[in-house]
Amino acid sequence: MSATDVTIGAATAAPQAVRPRADRFVVSVSLLFAALLGGLIWLEAPTDRLWLFLLGGVLGVALYHGAFGFTAGWRKLVVEKRSGGMRAQLFLLAIASALFIPVLAIAPSQGLSISGTVAPVGTSLLLGSFLFGFGMQLGGGCGSGTLFTVGAGNRRMLVTLLFFIIGSVIGTLHLPWWLAQPGFDPVNLSAVLSPWGALLLQILVLLGLALWAAAHERRHHGEVQKAVFRRAEYGWRSFFMGGWPLFWAALVLAVGNLLTMLIAGYPWGITFAFGLWGAKALVGLGVDMSQFEFWTWDYPALALQDSVLVNVVSVMDFGLLLGAMLAAGLAGKFNAASRNPLPWRSLLGAVVGGLAMGYGARLAFGCNIGAMFSGIASASLHGWIWFGFAFLGSLLGIRARPLFGMSRG
DSSP states (O other): OOTTSOOSHHHHSOOOSSOOOOOHHHHHHHHHHHHHHHHHHHHHSOHHHHHHHHHHHHHHHHHHHTTOOHHHHHHIIIIIOOOHHHHHHHHHHHHHHHHHHHHHHHTGGGTOOOOOOOOOEEHHHHHHHHHHHHHHHHHTSOHHHHHHHHHTTOHHHHHHHHHHHHHHHHHHHHHHHHHTSSEEOOOBHHHHHOHHHHHHHHHHHHHHHHHHHHHHHHHHHSSOOOOSSOOOTTGGGHHHHOOOOHHHHHHHHHHHHHHHHHHHSSOOOOTHHHHHHHHHHHHHTTOOGGGSGGGGSHHHHHHHHSOTTTOHHHHHHHHHHHHHHHHHHHTTOTTGGGSSOOOHHHHHHHHHHHHHHHHHHHHTTSSIIIIIIHHHHTTBHHHHHHHHHHHHHHHHHHHHGGGGTOOOO
């Protein structure tokens, strides 16, 4: 396994005899930056952006301390026949579905102005999710994985993030053309089956997938690891130092996404901000982004005009980065994955993976968080299709990893 990968393996490792010591410098720097950025958001943006910034920080801590990575979880299922990471993700989707679908159903009667993540199904979604799945295996992490490993000081993931941003901007230029290709309108399963019918169907499908994954692992290893519900690595101290059981992280991520929807009005996303940051950089270089159709649409045009401290996705991404940095400092593991030289072939993999993820995320309406997690939790058909085609792309990405000097496992 590459040292730069987001790994579920860390969550399943045997408890260490000696507890790590917190890196006080990293903890202090992360808290200082959080205070400064929080103050700027307080001055610049509506109050809810500050809450969302803090919520992003909590999600960053959960991702790091739980080592909750979509990329390695999928690869471990394929290569090592270990299912803990995948079962944790299915558990996450089940919790989120049980939270989102009823809330979305009663929201109109309660006067709540919220909406789920529902998107059309077509050529754009199929190609984009396939490219994303391919890219995440070469880049070393998905959208959230890229952010939280950058926050934890991983140098290789900085390269992935840079080209993720570039790919996202290119994707915004091409998205209108891709949306004109064959496809059909969004399908909300709650509207088709009723909210309770959609929830029952999704829980049954997720349970079936989890049972299949466990049986797959047992067939190859004779037992199923307690990766999801294992004991905390350092007892109650794990809350601060890390080594969370995966179900802790899944609970925090699911509840955090629900809170995001209740505060912002729509669920958690990650990658829109990458395209926005790239577009703002081009504007700074004198490029007129309004010549491109995507940046004339209401939401992107408004985001381009406003400060990034006003944009919901951006402030949550900033919070996630600093939350992961704080968690890595508390665990005494900041920059732990970057202490070895970076081979050029691995860096080339980061470039290709970042570009594929960035372009794919824009075509597919987001990443594992914005499209799959939030989409399935909202009972949108596009979330399930994203899941399937991204997994197919991931299979190709796993096969391609040795070309870039990376192990398949």
